[in-house]
Amino acid sequence: MAPAASAAPEHEPFCVLLVEDQASLRAQLCSELQRAGATEVLQAADADAALQLFKLRRPDLVLLDIRLPGSEDGYWVAQRMREAEPGGWTPIIFLSGLDGDGDLWRGIEAGGDDYLVKPVRPIVLAAKLRAMRRLRDMRRRLVQLTEELHLANQRLNEMVELDPLTGLVNRRGFDRILHSEILAARRDGTPLTLMLCDLDHFKRYNDTLGHVQGDECLKAVSRVLREVCMRPRDTAARYGGEEFALILPGTPRSGAMTFARALGKLLASRALTHPDSPGGHMLTLSGGITTCVPDATTSAESMLIRADEALYAAKAQGRNRFFSFEMQMDTIEQRHL
Known part of the structure; x- marks a missing residue:
């Protein structure tokens, strides 16, 4: 043997x-x-x-x-x-x-x-x-090796969809998440809110304090947005430049206005200075809100157009406010109701 x-x-x-x-x-x-x-x-x-x-x-x-x-x-x-x-x-x-x-x-x-x-x-x-x-x-x-590759791909996707300056979801991630949430809300018959936000007179901020300080200001605002997005599926994204976007699943019209007012108060509590703001010496935010229960005609593009039009209306009415076409009012008007 x-x-x-x-x-x-x-x-x-x-x-x-x-x-x-x-x-x-x-x-x-x-x-x-x-x-x-x-x-x-x-x-x-x-x-x-x-x-x-x-x-x-x-x-x-x-x-x-x-x-x-x-x-x-x-x-x-x-x-x-x-x-x-x-x-x-x-x-x-x-x-x-x-x-x-x-x-x-x-x-x-x-x-x-x-x-x-x-x-x-x-x-x-x-x-x-x-x-x-x-x-x-x-x-x-x-x-x-397959598990390691899967984890590496997950980390890579997370890196690809993160804005390096603010740590928020970037435009690529925002587009993917908005599309996914529209499909989910359409399937479940639940409301979906999209907000587009813009820092008021931010060009004047950069011209006065410089772009390095401007970047620090964007980081501070991003921390406020992350803090206000308390639910697991709420998403804060850097839409571009000084523009931000918020995707809020399951949020109806009245809830969207309440959320926007809470965001404005939280930002004000941080007392971020803006030495060249025509409306005072504090940094403020304007935003446009659109809320719907998505149907077959709802798309990411249509929601973005609606939110952008509402943002334009908020700026036209004096800035430092959020406007909703669905509610036909802004957060300043709602506060006095």
């Missing part, structure tokens, strides 16, 4: 399920498997015990005798094992005294991966064990 102790690497456990009804042969094979590098050998003498051990322990390899006591043979056991591991794969090697092509084909059809004719030579068994162990390690590594 050729020595097989070094045939399989020992760096990781390797569990084998041996299904054989003859006790003497089962003991012999168990001993040879252990010499070949199997760290654990589970033993079963019939179909029911084999399936129970397979489901309970999920071995790395199954050595399965075709002829088993009772009404079910090894082919049936292999089929049940395959059904018990959807999406997984455990190699199954059949053991049989038969060596015809038909027997081999039937074994493959039943879910087997290889076929050994009894009596099995130890060197052949050791070689099969080593090959299956190598395949197991390669498959695990492939699964690990």
Whole structure:
């Protein structure tokens, strides 16, 4: 008998399920498997015990005798094992005294991966064990690499959709999220609010204090927007320059106006100075609001046009306010109701 102790690497456990009804042969094979590098050998003498051990322990390899006591043979056991591991794969090697092509084909059809004719030579068994162990390690590594690639792609997508200055969602991410929320609101029959915001007289801010200080101001405003977006699906985005956008799923018209007033108060509480503002010495924000329950005609473009028109109306009425066409009022008028 050729020595097989070094045939399989020992760096990781390797569990084998041996299904054989003859006790003497089962003991012999168990001993040879252990010499070949199997760290654990589970033993079963019939179909029911084999399936129970397979489901309970999920071995790395199954050595399965075709002829088993009772009404079910090894082919049936292999089929049940395959059904018990959807999406997984455990190699199954059949053991049989038969060596015809038909027997081999039937074994493959039943879910087997290889076929050994009894009596099995130890060197052949050791070689099969080593090959299956190598395949197991390669498959695990492939699964690990796939998971790592998925996580890397997630991080890359997050980086691609983030504005580097403010840390808010950028225009690309905004377009994707708005489209997705329109579809969700249309499906659920729920309201969706979009706000476009613009810092009042921000060009004069940059001209007076410089672009470096202007960038710091944009960061401060972004922190306010993140703070006011308290629900998980509320999204604050940098739309471009000193323009920002807010996507508020499940927010009706009255709720949108209340949200806008809260945003204005929060910004005012931060007391960000604007030394060249015609309306005073504090930085203010103007915004346009549109709210709808999306239907088949609703698109991201139509909502953006509506919000932009409302933003223009807010500026025309004196800035430092939000205007809603649906409510036909701005936040200043609503405050006095």
